[in-house]
Amino acid sequence: MAPIEILDPTVEPRHQPLTYVPRPDSLKGKRVGLVENTKFNSDRLLHRIGELLINEYGAAECKMWRKHNASVPAHAEIIEEAKRSVDVIVAGIGD
C-alpha cells in the first residue's frame, strides 16, 4: 500500500508566535494589577488577594480595573494602562 500524505490542520505562526510572559521569580517590589469582572463579590475577592500579595509577598502596590462585564475581554483602555503601570496581573471571577 502506498504511503499517505496528510495536511496539518493546525496553524503555524506566520510571523511571531504568541507566548506568555515568564512569571517573575518573586513578587517583591512588583506592581500588581487586578482585573475585576463585575461578578458579585469579585471586587472583594481581588481586594483581599491584593492585600495578601502586599503583606505576605512584598508586592509594592495594587490597582484595580473593572471590565465592562464578565463575558467580554478586558477592553483596550485597561490593557494599555496595565502595560504602562503594572508588572503582573491577577484576573479573577467572583462566583
Added chain:
Amino acid sequence: MTTTFASKRHVVADLAQAMDLCYERGWTDGLPVVPPTEPAVGRMLDAVGLEPDAQLAFITNRQVAVTAEKVAINAVMAGCLPEYMPVVVAAVEAIADPRWGYHGPATSTGGAGPLLIVNGPIARRLEMNCEDNLFGPGWRSNATIGRAIRLVMRNVIGTLPGLLDRGTLGHPGKYTYVIAENEAESPWIPLHVQRGCQPGESAVTVLAAEAPRQWYNQLSSTPEGVLRTVCDDMRHHNSTNGQPQYVLVLAGEHMRTIANGGWSKADIQKFVFENTQNSVAHIKRMERLAGAVTPQDETTMRPLLAQADDVLVVAAGGRAGAFSSYIPGWAGGRRSSQAVTKVIQDRRA
C-alpha cells in the same frame, strides 16, 4: 493546486496510521477523522471557489487568521462533502464577526456551542434535516458541517478544552449543532428573511447557545395556551439571569396550533417577551440576585429579554408529538455575544 498549499505535511504508512496520527496530535474531537489528503482538500476549495490563502476570518483576541486552506482541511476531517463548504465558510465568518464576540462564548465557563440555523435553497439541496429527530444523529450535512466548525475552533483558533475552552459542563451540541428551518411546511417568514436576507438567498444564523430544552403541551389548542407553557419554563430557568437571546423551535403540532390561531412570528415574539418577566423579589428569593427583598421588589418586574426581537423563532422538528424546544443563548447582554446571520455565497465564477 499541489504547490499552493502552505500547510505542513505528514507522511504515514496507511489509512489507519493517518487516523491514529490525528489522535496523537490532538486534532480530533474524540471521534475518528477522515485523513485530510491534498486531493480531498483541493476538492473542498474548488467547491467554494476560494484560493488556499484567502483569509476568511481574523480572531482578534487570539491573533489568528483563519484561511480557506485550514477550513478546508478541517472540513475534510469532519467528513464534509465539498458542496457543504459554502455553509462552513459562512459559519466561520459568523463566529469571527465582532458581534458574535468569539473570545467570550468559546472560552467561558458557561459552556456554549455555536448553534447553526440554515435557511434557503441550500438547506434543501444539501438534504439538511429540519424534521424528525431535529437535534439527533443521522444526517451527514447537519452532522459534519457543525463538526467542521468545532474542528476549526479547536485546530485553527486554539479552543482546546481545559485551556482556552473552559466550559464547566459544555453540552453535546459542542460536537455538532446544526439545524435547518422547515420552510416547506412553515406558515411563517423564514428566519433569515426576518433578519434581513432576501427570500431567494441562503443563509446561516449562528448563535452561541446552551443545549436545547424540550417542553410539552398537548392540551391547548390556542397560541396563548401553547406559548404560556414555554414562557413559564423560560421565566424560571436559571441560566445566569437570562441570556441575551433565545431560539424558540416550534415543531409540527405546535406550529400548526399557533398558525391556526392566526399568529405571525412577530406575534409569538411579542407574547414571549411579555410573558417571561419575573419580579425582582422572585429573582432575589431564588438567590439569583444579591440583596434583601424590599416591598418594592414585589412589584418591580424584570424582563428576561431586552426586546421581542431577541426571540429567534424557527419552525422545525417532527410533525407528530406535542413537543418543541427553546434554546438559551449565552452571556449577560448583546454586548457579549449576539446571533449573526451570514449569506451563504457561491463564489465560483
